[in-house]
Amino acid sequence: MQKILIANRxxxxxxxxxxxxxxxxxxxxxxxDADKDLPYVQQATVARHVGEAPPQKSYLNVERILEIAKExxxxxxxxxxxxxxxxxxxxxxxxDAGLTFIGPSVDVIKLMGDKLSSRRAMIKAGVPVVPGSxxxxxxxxxxxxxxxxxxxPVMLKASGGGGGIGMHRCExxxxxxxxxxxTKKRAKAYFKNEDMFIxxxxxxxxxxxxxxxxxxxxxxxxxxxxxxxxxxxxxxxIEEAQSPAMSEETRIKICEAAVxxxxxxxxxxxxxxxxxxxxxxxxxxxEMNTRLQVEHPITECITGLDLVEWQLHxxxxxxLPLQQEEITSAGHAIEFRLYAEDPVKFFPSxxxxxxxxxxxxxxxxxxxxxxxxxxxxxxxxxxxxKIIVSGETREAAINRAKKYLTAxxxxxxxxxLPFLIRALETEQFVSGHYHTGFIQSMNPITT
Amino acid sequence: MKxxxxxxxxxxxxxxxxxxxxxxxxxxxxxxESMKMEIPVEVMMDGKVASISTAEGEFVNDGDVLLELE
Numbered sequence: 001m002q003k004i005l006i007a008n009r010x011x012x013x014x015x016x017x018x019x020x021x022x023x024x025x026x027x028x029x030x031x032x033d034a035d036k037d038l039p040y041v042q043q044a045t046v047a048r049h050v051g052e053a054p055p056q057k058s059y060l061n062v063e064r065i066l067e068i069a070k071e072x073x074x075x076x077x078x079x080x081x082x083x084x085x086x087x088x089x090x091x092x093x094x095x096d097a098g099l100t101f102i103g104p105s106v107d108v109i110k111l112m113g114d115k116l117s118s119r120r121a122m123i124k125a126g127v128p129v130v131p132g133s134x135x136x137x138x139x140x141x142x143x144x145x146x147x148x149x150x151x152x153p154v155m156l157k158a159s160g161g162g163g164g165i166g167m168h169r170c171e172x173x174x175x176x177x178x179x180x181x182x183t184k185k186r187a188k189a190y191f192k193n194e195d196m197f198i199x200x201x202x203x204x205x206x207x208x209x210x211x212x213x214x215x216x217x218x219x220x221x222x223x224x225x226x227x228x229x230x231x232x233x234x235x236x237x238i239e240e241a242q243s244p245a246m247s248e249e250t251r252i253k254i255c256e257a258a259v260x261x262x263x264x265x266x267x268x269x270x271x272x273x274x275x276x277x278x279x280x281x282x283x284x285x286x287e288m289n290t291r292l293q294v295e296h297p298i299t300e301c302i303t304g305l306d307l308v309e310w311q312l313h314x315x316x317x318x319x320l321p322l323q324q325e326e327i328t329s330a331g332h333a334i335e336f337r338l339y340a341e342d343p344v345k346f347f348p349s350x351x352x353x354x355x356x357x358x359x360x361x362x363x364x365x366x367x368x369x370x371x372x373x374x375x376x377x378x379x380x381x382x383x384x385x386k387i388i389v390s391g392e393t394r395e396a397a398i399n400r401a402k403k404y405l406t407a408x409x410x411x412x413x414x415x416x417l418p419f420l421i422r423a424l425e426t427e428q429f430v431s432g433h434y435h436t437g438f439i440q441s442m443n444p445i446t447t
Numbered sequence: 448m449k450x451x452x453x454x455x456x457x458x459x460x461x462x463x464x465x466x467x468x469x470x471x472x473x474x475x476x477x478x479x480e481s482m483k484m485e486i487p488v489e490v491m492m493d494g495k496v497a498s499i500s501t502a503e504g505e506f507v508n509d510g511d512v513l514l515e516l517e
Contacts, residue, residue, distance in 0.1 A: 350482060
C-alpha cells in the first residue's frame with residue numbers, strides 16, 4: 001500500500017500515521033470543524049475537511065469519506081476503532097469502489113456485528129457461550145419466561161449493541177418489565193436493529209479478551225490475552241496484559257478457543273475475541289470485535305509487534321508475518337485511559353485544556369490526540385490519552401505507573417487521573433484479583 | 448415561569464414531554480448526549496410545560512434554556 005485514508009480522528013489517527021510514516025506509506029487524514037486544530041491533522045501527509053462537528057455529518061458520512069478517498073486516489077482505508085470500523089455497509093461501499101478496507105471481510109463484520117448470529121456461530125464452533133437465548137425475544141412475556149428459565153440475574157441485550165450501550169442487568173421480573181421497551185427503543189435508535197436477547201449474568205466476573213490475527217490464506221494466530229475488568233458503565237478504564245490471577249492452563253485454553261472462533265468464521269486482519277470468566281475460571285464467549293482495539297498497545301508492549309503494520313500487510317494480501325510459535329510475550333503492560341470526566345461521578349467534562357504534562361519517558365508510552373491549548377468538545381468520546389506503562393514484572397509496572405500518574409497533570413478540564421491513581425492503591429488491583437464490579441466496590445474519592 | 452437550562456453542552460437526544468404536560472420534581476424531561484454519554488435533564492419542581500425551546504438533534508450549550516415551566 002502506498003497511500004491510505006484514515007477514517008477516524010484524534011489518538012488513533014495519530015497512532016496509524018506513526019506506523020505509516022515508518023513504513024513510508026502516505027496518509028490522508030479527515031477532520032471535522034471541531035477537530036481542525038488537533039495534532040493528527042498536521043501529522044498526516046494530506047488533511048481533508050470532512051464536515052461539521054456532529055459525527056453523522058463528518059466521521060460517519062460514508063458518501064463524503066468515499067468522495068475524499070477517490071479524489072486522493074488512496075489504496076485503502078483504515079477505519080480505526082468506533083465510528084465506521086465495524087460497519088459492514090461501509091466496508092462494502094469501499095469494496096464496490098475498488099478500495100481496500102483495512103479490516104476483515106464484509107460477511108464477517110456483519111456476522112459478528114450481530115450478537116445473536118455470532119453466538120450461534122460460536123456454538124457451532126464448539127466455543128463456550130454464556131447461557132441464553134439463541135433467537136431474538138419477541139415479546140416482554142417471552143423475555144420474562146426465558147429469564148425465569150435461565151435464572152436471575154440476567155442481562156437484557158440489544159443484538160446490535162456494543163461499547164457498553166444497549167444492555168441492562170435485570171435482578172428480577174420487575175426490572176425486565178421496567179426496561180424492556182426502553183432498551184428495545186434505544187436499540188432501534190442506536191443500532192437500527194431492535195432485536196433483543198437474554199443472557200445469564202455472570203457475577204464477580206473477569207473480562208478477558210484475546211487478540212487474534214488472521215490472513216487471507218487461512219492462517220490464524222493469537223497474541224495472548226488482556227484483562228479488561230476495570231470498567232465503568234460497561235466501558236473499559238484500565239487494561240493489562242497478560243492477565244494477572246489466571247492459571248497457565250486457562251490461558252492456553254482461552255487463547256485456543258479464540259483461535260478456534262476466528263478460524264470458524266474465516267477471520268482475516270486484527271480482531272479480538274471477548275470472554276467473560278467466572279471465579280472458577282470457566283470462560284464464555286461474549287462478542288467479537290472486528291477491528292483494532294483501543295487497548296492494542298499493551299499487546300504490542302508484551303509481544304514487541306506493531307499491530308497496525310500487520311494490518312497493512314494482511315490487507316495487502318500478504319501472509320501473517322509470524323507463525324504462532326514465533327510470537328512470544330515478555331514483561332507486563334498496563335494501559336490507563338485518561339478521560340475528560342469527573343473522577344468521582346464519571347460525568348463528561350469538555351472544555352479547554354490549559355495545562356498538559358504527559359511526557360514520554362522510559363517504560364511509558366503515551367498515545368494521545370490532544371495537547372495544551374486544545375479544546376475537548378462534547379461531540380466525541382471523552383478519551384483524551386492512553387498511558388501505557390510497561391515493566392519487567394507486574395509489580396514494576398504498577399510502581400512505575402504510580403510514579404508517572406502522580407507526576408502527570410492535565411488542567412482546564414476535569415480528568416479521571418485521581419481515579420486512576422486511587423485504583424492503583426487498592427488491595428484488589430494490586431493483588432490482581434479484581435472483577436468487573438471493582439469500580440463500584442471502591443471507596444469514593446474525596447479529594 | 449421557571450426556566451430549565453442545560454447543565455452542559457451536548458446534543459438533544461430525546462424530548463420526553465410536550466407543551467401542556469404536567470411534570471413533577473425529579474422527572475426527566477430531556478435526554479442530552481455529550482461525549483457519548485446520555486445526560487438526563489430533570490425538573491426541580493412540579494409544574495406544567497409552557498414552552499419547549501429545543502428539538503431532537505439540536506446542539507445546545509451549557510446554560511441554554513431548554514424549556515419553561517409554569
